[in-house]
Structure formats: C-alpha cells, structure tokens
Amino acid sequence: MIAIIDYGAGNIQSVYKALRHIGCECFITNKKDEILASDGAILPGVGSFGDTVDNMEKLGIREAVKEFIASGKPFLGICLGLQLLFPASEESPEADGLNIFAGSIRKIPKKDGLKIPHMGWNSIEINSSSRLFKGIERNPYVYFVHSYFLNAYERDIVAAQTEYGVMIDAAVERDNVFATQFHPEKSGETGLKILRNFAAIVEG
Known part of the structure; x- marks a missing residue:
C-alpha cells in the first residue's frame, strides 16, 4: 500500500x-x-x-517523511517533492528543506525568450542504470511545471536531465529514495510506466 502524503496542497488527486x-x-x-x-x-x-515546509511542520509530516526515508522503504518525490529533499531553495531562503541530499534549488534564469515558469513537454536524457526509468526509451518526453530547478552536488544521484535555458537535474535516485522534477501523473504512457516501476519497487 502506497501513502500519498497530503500537506494541504499539491497535485494529490491526479x-x-x-x-x-x-x-x-x-x-x-x-x-x-x-x-x-x-x-x-x-x-x-x-x-x-516555504509554505509547504510550514504546512508539513504544522501537520507533523516533516519528521514523518524523514523517518520514513530513514526506514529504507521506497519514497518518491514529485516536482516540489523533489526540491524538498534538498537543504533550501532560493524561493524561500528562510525555510529549511529535508536535507536528504546536497544541492541547490535556484530560479530558472530568464533568457533566450524562454517563458517562466517552465510549463510543458520536454525530453529528458535518462541514466540507463536507473531503476525508476527501467524499460523506458532514453529520451522520453515528460511534462514539467516549475520555476525553480535543481543542481545536485552529488552527481551520482542524478537519474535524468533536461535543458531549458540551463541544464536541469530532472530526476534523482539513491537507494530507496526517488524523485522527479516533472509530473509522471501528467506525462502520458511514459509517466504511467515510471509509476509502475515505482510500484514494482514498493512490491519488492
């Protein structure tokens, strides 16, 4: 059984x-x-x-998530759920993330006429050894909605990248922790395959 964590916002129903x-x-x-x-x-x-961190604190979810990850059971972060795995974000410098991985979350730079937020379909280049992307073509298209992006300091955790005016670490993976900057639930058959892969990991 998979728990979808509700902190009062997010794309829960999708x-x-x-x-x-x-x-x-x-x-x-x-x-x-x-x-x-x-x-x-x-x-x-x-x-x-920042608002999400505050809501998680009020609901007691912040420590629950850290405890769950420490238990070794499979965990998937989606979009902001990826960014929260890192120490902080330029969006809310005063807010403390979960600090599971090392990296920076920065505003996508405005250049080359690109619209911010980054919203729509982009291809990603995936790491062939990734369990989350098992059986998926190397450069699939997936759906993004975000204004901030990850630069992971530990390069071995990066499972996929994309480019939108800057190189974006679009997915991370280590041991029991997986996360995507894009939305698998909005990414058609590719996204459903990613969710099936995660479900299979949960089932063991």
Whole structure:
C-alpha cells in the first residue's frame, strides 16, 4: 500500500487517479502513523517551498517523511517533492528543506525568450542504470511545471536531465529514495510506466 502524503496542497488527486489507473493500492493521508506504516510513500508537490515546509511542520509530516526515508522503504518525490529533499531553495531562503541530499534549488534564469515558469513537454536524457526509468526509451518526453530547478552536488544521484535555458537535474535516485522534477501523473504512457516501476519497487 502506497501513502500519498497530503500537506494541504499539491497535485494529490491526479497522483491518486494515476496510481489507481495502473491498479496500484494507495491512499491519501496526513497522519504520521499511517505514513510510517505504509509500504511506500509519495510526496507530490505544487506550491511554494516555504509554505509547504510550514504546512508539513504544522501537520507533523516533516519528521514523518524523514523517518520514513530513514526506514529504507521506497519514497518518491514529485516536482516540489523533489526540491524538498534538498537543504533550501532560493524561493524561500528562510525555510529549511529535508536535507536528504546536497544541492541547490535556484530560479530558472530568464533568457533566450524562454517563458517562466517552465510549463510543458520536454525530453529528458535518462541514466540507463536507473531503476525508476527501467524499460523506458532514453529520451522520453515528460511534462514539467516549475520555476525553480535543481543542481545536485552529488552527481551520482542524478537519474535524468533536461535543458531549458540551463541544464536541469530532472530526476534523482539513491537507494530507496526517488524523485522527479516533472509530473509522471501528467506525462502520458511514459509517466504511467515510471509509476509502475515505482510500484514494482514498493512490491519488492
């Protein structure tokens, strides 16, 4: 059973519907005990880095997520859920992220007439050894909605990259922790395959 973590915002229903579409047992929760008891967990993300950190603190979810990750059970962050795995973001310098990985979250620079936020389909170049992208073509198109991007300091965690005026680390992966800057639940068959891969990892 996969817990979809609800901190009061985020693309919760779309993720839930996508998982149900692929036959995955899942539920939405903001309760620490239910999160920790689940076999896998997903942290979706839409909204402000700082507001999300505040909401997670108020609900007691912040420490639950860190405890869940430390347990070794599979965890997937989506969009803001990826950014929250890092120490901080330029969007909300005063807010402390989960500090699971080392890296910087910065504003996508305005140049070459590119629109910010980055919204739409982009191809990504994936790491062939990635478990999250198992069985997926090397340069699939996936759907992005974001204004801030990751530069991971530990390059071995980067599972996919894309370019939008700057090189963007579009997915990370290490041990039981997976995360994507793009939205698998909005990325058609490729996104559903990614979610199936995560579900298979949860099932062991």
